[in-house]
Amino acid sequence: PSNHKYDAADYKQIDPAFGSNEDFVRLCAEAAKRGIRVIPDTSLNHVGSDSPYFNRFNNFPAGGAFDGGKINPASPYAKWFKFKPEETDPNKQFQGWAGVADLPELDKNDPSWRAYAYRDPDSVTNYWLDRGAAGWRMDVVPWVPDDFWREWRQAVKAKNADALTVAETWFDASKYLLGDMFDSTMNYIFRNAVLDYAAGKPAREAYANLELLREAYPPQALHALMNLLSTHDQARALHHFGYHDDGDAKALKLAKQRLRLAVFFQMTYPGSPTIYYGDEVGLGGGDDPFNRAPYPWADEGGQPDEALLADFKRLTQLRHDLPVLRRGSLSAPLHADKHVVVLARQLGTTWAITATNNSAVAQTVSVVVPFESGRLRDALGGDGIVVHNHRIKLTVPPLFGRVLVTP
Template sequence: MTPKILAMAAACALAHGAAGHAAAAANEPACAAAPLGEQRIYLRGGMNGWIAADEYAFTYACDAYYLNVEEDGLQEFKIADAEWTPDTMFGATVETALPAGQRSPLARGSDAKNPYNIKLRFAGEQTMRLAFEGGRPVLSIGPKSFGPAGAGPVDHPVALGLSHDSRAAADKAPFGSVTAGSAVEFALNALPGVASATLVVEKRRLEGNQEVLEYTELARIPMARQPGAGRDRWTARHSYADPAVYGYYFEVVVDGKTYVYQNNRDRVYWTRERGSNGAGAVAHAPAGAKAVRRFRQTVHAADFTVPGWARDAVYYYIFPERFRNGDKRNDPVPGKTRYQDKRVEFHRDWLDRPYRPGSGDGSDATGGNDFYGGDLQGVIDKLDYIRDLGANTIYMTPVFRAASNHKYDTADYTAIDPHFGRNADYVRLTREAGKRGIRVITDASFNHTGSDSLYFDRYGNYAATGAYEKSAITPSSPYASWYTFDARQADPDKRYKGWAGAMDLPELNKADPGFRRFAFGAQAKPKGITQLWLDRGSSGWRMDVAPWVPDDFWREWRKAVKAHRKDALTISETWFDSSKYLLGDTFDSTMNYIFRNAVLDYAAGGKAGAAYANIELMREAYPAQSFYALMNLLSTHDQARSLHVLGDSGPEGDAALARKRFRLAVFFQMMFPGAPAVYYGDEVGLSGGDDPGNRAAYPWADQGGKPDLALLADFKQLIAMRARHPVLRHGSIDAPIHLDDNVVVLARRDGGVWALCATNNAAEAKTVSVALPAGAAGRYTDALTGATLEAKDGRVSLTVPAMFGVVAVSPANKQ
């Protein structure tokens, strides 16, 4: 369910939940100081996209940290501050679910390198309590006992009558993201009785990850009253000078009391900032501006362009080590191939499950060191398969030399990993792909390298002198300035910073001029890594963990990319609302995790309106050129596969139902604007949970696998539908013309061609009658069945199959 976080109290007596407790307060010791000082900690887990959201912040009250929640079912989470600081990050000491209602000791991130996720089964409204007993963290959960606080709900009828919809042309114009220099008109609707209204405009601080969430006030604009018949309109205008993400809200005075009309309380997947825009909500004026939920307004550069081919892309998304073994001569060999200073493991059976250390599956205690032998030759061998599927763009996770199976621990940015092939194989791949009309997108991290790399060389495996050669800080290394060291530390793991606490991923000093020249310097000799791989045939870059790299780095990088190859596509790995990366100065597109969660929640049976609000936010907040180029994914190498999420596994799994729901998700993906991404194996029913389960080998029939050929045929049919009808790739899109709990109907237009796109997540077919937009065609043909539909009196009746959809396309209308 969608979690509801309840109000929190700061009073110690309320924390214990009973008025009688206050009478005994004189006999109790004084409240102890907060063990973590002023550091705020948050519940961060699957229920909120693992973000540090203010409504999930614990409150310290006398003896412990408290949080009221309303959740149901088994949830996974950790408790941590906004930065995942090891000393203020708490996880489970065991991998199994903790017993509900009992006290459970936890581990700090500084005690264990990677505490397990906490797994707890919730049961509605409850209070979580994190106490420190003898300095050790202990978590308990029980009936709600933490008292509410706050000013209470708004009850004044005039205040309750306020309204503003950021997507309504009458309330804000122009719609959506605007170019720098544009003026925007705002209107607030009200009953008579408002004394004054003020439009407050703020500018968001653009820096790093979303934990940096600050707004600076730019303007307070008095609004002008326009009396109406029973309703007044209050209007104001503001011109936005610079590209940025802005916030706005309204301050309203009624009967001497100040209210704010602000963004709604909708949760946006993975995003710390709450509110999906659209219709807002009124509240009592908070004590500080930080508590305000702002409507967001994106302002992008006037010259922002995205490569035109991006909206026509259909990605085939490959984890190379698990896709296809095309050359067994380059396979890793246990006893010979090394993983850092350890052995590697090799799966002789291609269909083995990926190893999970500590699970009892027979693997060793090291993660990321089990291999199957997938390589570039395997991708080349299957280019015809990828083309026949209908994909025209390959995105591969990193292929550079690295110790692990995932290759994000880069050892040499200039070279293909020897177990994947050679540099010449990459060039051959891009050329052979090009012959089939397929582009290739390259992946890299400029946030960190591997500890086992020629740049760092912690294990002394390279001839070059690394910055941390054999665990010794080496100032003479040509890479010494790429990293930051603390020579005062005796523990080798504490002399440098590993990204997110992973010591095999030492963080790079992205401000270092030498590293920047190496990464993208146009005049560098040899040329920068960015230009090098574009010259070797890449059509663009997907950049790993983009929010952890400074924004000014990406601004310089983008200029270097576009100067070298104007039509190269730049894609960020961001999971949350990515507006700040789509202003025209950093990225063209992003991996659309918001889309993934919205579509999978809808396909799983969730109410259409709740899920679709997230998609509407993107339509409004993202510049159109980016919105039509978003990498719309359903499964990834970092999240459980779609079939797993939709319920095909476990003792209560229903594989047949999961496949029906998955077909609905794919249908939605193929009829919607943006570039669909098919994660290898999804098209033949490959399933699997979180890493490493989501990185299983493709089930090739000649390796003993059993690919789901019926599902494969569905994928081909839906991708072909998208290819056959340009309106599905280029057509405009507005708000749904019909939206109920189960059915979404969209009208799309490309010149004189219209398409009606409808989906239904119910277990039975639904028939809906919808009013067509002005100027819409009157006759349509079902893109899959060939059946015809006729509009009558400006309406059309659509029968949408259970857990599937309809695309009805009009003939071209010459204008």
């Protein structure tokens, strides 16, 4: 019933507001024809109080674990939840996740819940993989025991070895990325570092957190991280950059320039760049629920920024055109000062030098590169640069960047 939908009513039925189960099957099939994979997202940590499993409001047939606000020990779902019968207040008679009564927390150690979640042939996990899902994104991963995820991963990969598993973590996710739990995670460390950098934080300070990831994560995971800038749980990038939907044209212009810099960094860095719908056309919004505003469709009276969209397309195309930006190795930065970060990427015999500048004025730096001589082409159409004795001198435009590649 909520806007966020993590209060699941029925794990095996699409929310009627979104369509039907048949629509999901058709969506996955049509998306696959276009090279798009659909990955559903759910929580196996908590469920909705208004669900057949809990049935607090008697909106479902009798048999829920908390029918009509009363503990029902005879329910087949009774062991899924942690009840406190000694309490007299119904709101305190069960454990809500993070204290939220609308989200009864599931007992992840209960065998019957694990069976329903992933062990049974028609478990929630298998049910949607059988209907075309290409993997799973899992909510609040740190609140669920590690052995749960290890078993769950085995179930996912047994059903579809290519299915992608993505965790929601906000901090160092090293332990989840060792090959026995998740393939990837929502990279909030990346988000925080890049948004702070694009907003003006000294480059060497902001980049230190990205170095932490490069050193701590297996390379396979580093290249699969869900590198995001905006999400459904945080204020949007434009809000972070100082535009607060107040009509301030000057603030909006600067925020969009900073967003372009952040996207440039995102598209030239290892991982899986993730665009939160609407960012590409300048959709703003502060903390939840304002970060979940509808897309500004022009035929519905919205005003999508077509110039910003063109910039997004240009930068995503750049990544697609240069395999070295997608799959190239990454070493420690070649240069990091107050404003400029210079990185080297290598794929086979191809090198790419990427440079970003968070200053409002152009910056010129001299950098030692890993090859002795040659000429570098500017992938965005600018002038090339000659390498002499392992050194280059390059000027980086304000609030943007450059990509220089070997022939």
